Amino acid sequence: xxxxxxxxxxxxxxxxxxxxxxxxxxxxxxxxxxxxxxxxxxxxxxxxxxxxxxxxxxxxxxxxxxxxxxxxxxxxxxxxxxxxxxxxxxxxxxxxxxxxxxxxxxxxxxxxxxxxxxxxxxxxxxxxxxxxxxxxxxxxxxxxxxxxxxxxxxxxxxxxxxxxxxxxxxxxxxxxxxxxxxxxxxxxxxxxxxxxxxxxxxxxxxxxxxxxxxxxxxxxxxxxxxxxxxxxxxxxxxxxxxxxxxxxxxxx
Numbered sequence: 001x002x003x004x005x006x007x008x009x010x011x012x013x014x015x016x017x018x019x020x021x022x023x024x025x026x027x028x029x030x031x032x033x034x035x036x037x038x039x040x041x042x043x044x045x046x047x048x049x050x051x052x053x054x055x056x057x058x059x060x061x062x063x064x065x066x067x068x069x070x071x072x073x074x075x076x077x078x079x080x081x082x083x084x085x086x087x088x089x090x091x092x093x094x095x096x097x098x099x100x101x102x103x104x105x106x107x108x109x110x111x112x113x114x115x116x117x118x119x120x121x122x123x124x125x126x127x128x129x130x131x132x133x134x135x136x137x138x139x140x141x142x143x144x145x146x147x148x149x150x151x152x153x154x155x156x157x158x159x160x161x162x163x164x165x166x167x168x169x170x171x172x173x174x175x176x177x178x179x180x181x182x183x184x185x186x187x188x189x190x191x192x193x194x195x196x197x198x199x200x201x202x203x204x205x206x207x208x209x210x211x212x213x214x215x216x217x218x219x220x221x222x223x224x225x226x227x228x229x230x231x232x233x234x235x236x237x238x239x240x241x242x243x244x245x246x247x248x249x250x251x252x
Contacts, residue, residue, distance in 0.1 A: 017050050019087075085098065137163070175213065187243075193229075
């Protein structure tokens with residue numbers, strides 16, 4: 001539930017709890033639901049269980065934090081790959097415990113990615129500010145232009161050290177990032193095609209277009225994978241991180 005991660009844009013994954021509900025087309029082939037069914041962890045869905053992970057698992061970030069402090073290199077933590085931090089069906093005290101843990105791990109950058117940006121503001125700690133939570137990156141998944149147009153306007157007005165978009169699984173083109181009346185842009189965009197059985201294709205044009213748009217607008221661009229984990233075309237293999245982050249090389 002917490003481990004060194006195989007996800008290319010992070011160093012660790014940490015799951016404070018397991019369980020979620022599908023909320024948009026990007027959830028249709030949810031790998032977390034498949035894993036939960038395979039291992040019998042929880043039943044997925046609005047009436048399913050949300051299960052808190054073990055105390056041992058919750059201690060792992062503290063060890064990662066000590067290691068990052070000793071090395072002088074910050075580490076990134078994706079939280080959570082098997083749930084949604086801003087799910088309104090979890091026990092609220094769990095989220096309080098999570099933010100306390102985040103506060104105790106100042107040498108880790110915590111990446112909180114949600115499909116529910118409308119819940120973020122009301123579920124953040126009451127003392128939320130960028131100075132005290134400088135190690136929290138807030139992100140929202142936007143699998144196509146419709147979801148970007150709906151979700152980014154919510155996230156863009158919430159203060160955070162880094163605000164990012166996960167364009168994964170990319171199931172439709174995304175070709176417009178800026179809304180002229182606001183002019184606010186994400187700090188970072190991750191692009192990735194769907195993988196696994198029955199994956200929906202992502203034409204290389206979609207990735208190429210959004211890559212060039214990010215370059216033109218000064219948005220850090222990270223090309224994660226093509227659909228079905230096909231080889232990434234050489235010209236698309238760009239893996240940037242937001243400028244406000246501390247550069248980190250993985251020791252794998």
